[in-house]
Amino acid sequence: MLSGKTVLVGITGGIAAYKICELIRMYKRANANVRVVCTQNALNFVTKLTLQNLSQNEVGVEEFDIKEFKPEHISYADEADIMVIAPATANTISKIATGVCDNLLTSIACAFTKPVIIAPAMNCGMWDNPILQENLNKLHYTILEPESGFLACGYEGKGRLCSLEKIFDKTVELLDYKPLTGKKIVITSGGTIENIDPVRYISNYSSGKMGLALADTAKSFGADVVLITTKEVSRKYDVIKVKSALDMKEAVEKEFETADCIIMAAAVADYRVKEISSQKMKKTADDEITLKLVKNPDILKEISSQKQGQIIVGFCAESENLIENAKEKIAKKGCDYLIANDISRKDIGFSSDYNEVTILAKNGGMKKLERVDKMTIARQIFEEIYG
């Protein structure tokens, strides 16, 4: 995703410095060239050797450690496409805001003319200090505000470093990464609604969040997005609202021919009521009633058999034997990829903002994506398909 880009990570002396090791790995996984500069104080929390190994580059600390004809701060500033200062302490923020250049990091920041992200992390009292807030306001950079919670100093309040995913996503956004430009991506989401009568229906617990995360991600990657969903959604891309599996099939068929990729994240009902009553069904004297259901068409299977160059991705919701069932399903459906998720877990899936999935490819390849927020899962799915 970040091939050809250089991310300059500036680490200052706060306890959240240890988290930046993982952020560096995220950038590396996305193929970025990562350069790291840190203040002397940052080295109290994380070692130079760790940062060097993770970034696979030398780590800058000393300002006058000149190796080329160009002063160090200028060569770092020239090489990088973006600078990410995380964690940014109150001290470094205030120095940058007032133009102080007393170490390599602040000197680079002063010379840097490309996008800068600042992710502050500090004690809540320091965060609330009006002098700090005034200095922050002077910076015309992207500030990713800290989050509230339990702080390492023992206090409860605003000051925790925001999530690494947020920093990563903002980096990608500011680098204007548009790998899906010119591609039409169709995504289905939500559980279908199968009417019984004018007041009752059969549906499922699908929240539509995973499909929405995929659609939002595709849009931010520059794709022409069509979201076919059973949920109420307002977005700047095409949203087609449907209800039943049959409605969804019709909408998918309409969009399919011109699509480059279709992702069926919707939970489509396997059966619908055979005869939908036009009037509200009345209670009878019987203790039991029988609803006759008929099979819905398998949309994913049908489009997979008609494909002409489109990439077709299915989802697979399983409550047991996840991988075994997913392998069977990808063969049965004939799609290119199948995203398998375990719906028996409460901490991921259906109405959660998090997911943990395994991507199965038609050629037998398999990749597990560890538990993370659905936006990150969405990004990783596109990386796998188009990477």
Ligand code: CTP
């Ligand atoms: N799907 C579909 N049409 C259906 C049922 C499912 O297109 N009538 C799609 C879903 O959108 C998903 C994939 O098929 O991408 C797998 O859905 P899932 O519910 O896991 O599997 P089913 O085929 O319904 O099989 P089962 O319920 O027996 O596990």
